[in-house]
Amino acid sequence: MKRVILIVLDSVGIGEMPDAHVYGDVGSNTLGNIAKVRGGLHLPHLQKLGLGNIELIQGVAPLACPDGSYGKMAERSPGKDTTTGHWEMAGVILAKAFPTFPQGFPDEFVQAFAKRIGREVIGNEVASGTEIIQRLGQEHVTTGKPIVYTSADSVFQIAAHEEIISLDELYRICEIAREMLDGDLRVGRVIARPFLGTAGSFYRTTHRHDYAIEPPHTMLLDGIKEKGLQVMAVGKIKDIYAGRGVTLHVPSISNKDGVDKTLDFMGEGKPGLIMTNLVDFDMLYGHRNDVEKYALAIEEFDARLPEILAGLGEKDILMITADHGCDPTTASTDHSREYVPLLVYGKQVNPGVNLGVRSSFADLGATIAEYLGTDQLRNGQSFLDDLFQV
Structure with a gap:
């Protein structure tokens, strides 16, 4: 044992x-x-x-x-x-580091992603997850556009209010991103970042889900x-x-x-x-x-x-x-x-x-x-x- x-x-x-x-x-x-x-x-x-x-x-x-x-x-x-x-x-042991995107993801990819999920997106920048939902959260609530952002890590993160985009839909969107992020865009993880609350007091929930490559x-x-x-x-x-x-x-x-x-x-x-x-x-x-x-x-x-x-x-x-x-x-x-x-x-x-x-x-x-x-x-x-x- x-x-x-x-x-x-x-x-x-x-x-x-x-x-x-x-x-x-x-x-x-x-x-x-x-x-x-x-x-x-x-x-x-x-x-x-x-x-x-x-x-x-x-x-x-x-x-x-x-x-x-x-x-x-x-x-x-x-x-x-x-x-x-x-x-x-x-x-x-990796021979090559996972790619990072300090200037955000290429516009061509973001546009193709928006077309696949049937929604325009906002953000596409390097940001703190807690900060970006305070800054863009109300626009997301008003428009229904998910917030896309990254960090110094190899991640593609998608934030959405659970009452605007359901968890199932957010997870589906993340699965599409995971499928599309390949080749030079093959980030280590796609991360669902659901949140709740109202303008000025948005907060992330515990329903985060990571989609890593194998x-x-x-x-x-x-x-x-x-x-x-x-x-x-x-x-x-x-x-x-x-x-x-x-x-x-x-x-x-x-x-x-x-x-x-x-x-x-x-x-x-x-x-x-x-x-x-x-x-x-x-x-x-x-x-x-x-x-x-x-x-x-x-x-x-x-x-x-x-x-x-x-x-x-x-x-x-x-x-x-x-x-x-x-x-x-x-x-x-x-x-x-x-x-x-x-x-x-x-x-x-x-x-x-x-x-x-x-x-x-x-x-x-x-x-x-x-x-x-x-x-x-x-x-x-x-x-x-x-x-x-x-």
């Missing part, structure tokens, strides 16, 4: 990578800078697992022998978006499912992998809800992989440069860690990491090219092992594959021997 619980703290990076200058991210350090601006972070449980041993974080001191093994991982794929990071964890070759989740084990996905994990390899899935509406549902899966005792994405760090605080609420969210997750640790079985392994950075202390509201933390704990796992700087997120996937006895991944170097060395 082997099981891995993998929790992705969305955007909780731990310092700029050597090529950060290429992405305009020099000086980014999501955890370190938040702690510095905040005057320290109170993370006693993450500290016990070894977080302070990875990098200097004010308020999180290194320990002589932490309970967990620790390190950090570099992203080998080009880019700094959600899909790229999660795919690499599963053993898919990973280009066999990856971790495929192998686990093929072995007859469970892949239990919490939050947007299923969307990120376009449903590939996922056997059980539950959505989440917040970090708290995501942890609750992770604990529910743990309580069921099914062997395989529980993979959770906690998105509030990124969506609510990183992209809005809200340092204090980001800090509080990290501390709130830390306070839930004892529940997760108490739910671990004898052969369970807990892994905590991130998919990129999103430093709220910088002028940018975009993701940042950063290393991500790596914390590993289990009742039979050696404590205090320094796993070093891993050359790829794929090392995590390779380790999980080896532990669960699935086929070896195309990429990644397992560190399983380090966790169980005598």
Whole structure:
């Protein structure tokens, strides 16, 4: 009954990578800078697992022998978006970054898209999702034209008021966009962004849905499912992998809800992989440069860690990491090219092992594959021997 619980703290990076200058991210350090601006972070449980041993974080001191093994991982794929990071964890390393559209999408495409869906669109710009619905929301309500926008990530986002365009219709529109966005326009994700409210107080609802492209070759989740084990996905994990390899899935509406549902899966005792994405760090605080609420969210997750640790079985392994950075202390509201933390704990796992700087997120996937006895991944170097060395 082997099981891995993998929790992705969305955007909780731990310092700029050597090529950060290429992405305009020099000086980014999501955890370190938040702690510095905040005057320290109170993370006693993450500290016990070894977080302070990875990098200097004010308020999180290194320990002589932490309970967990620790390190950090570099992203080998080009880019700094959600899909790229999660795919690499599963053993898919991209040779070319997903396309981005800092000037909006080509007019020719937008016109063809509007013709296909039978509606004119507004927007087609790089924007914050919360800001653009306040600015264009009333025009959308008046005209029925969906709001199209993008960001620094490889995304095509469509916002619509649920009382103007039904969820079913919005999802249909997104499916058309996903079909049309191919070739040089093949973005990582099309995202439905429904909202409600009235002028001046529009707000996004929890009915977001992501339409990702499928990973280009066999990856971790495929192998686990093929072995007859469970892949239990919490939050947007299923969307990120376009449903590939996922056997059980539950959505989440917040970090708290995501942890609750992770604990529910743990309580069921099914062997395989529980993979959770906690998105509030990124969506609510990183992209809005809200340092204090980001800090509080990290501390709130830390306070839930004892529940997760108490739910671990004898052969369970807990892994905590991130998919990129999103430093709220910088002028940018975009993701940042950063290393991500790596914390590993289990009742039979050696404590205090320094796993070093891993050359790829794929090392995590390779380790999980080896532990669960699935086929070896195309990429990644397992560190399983380090966790169980005598």
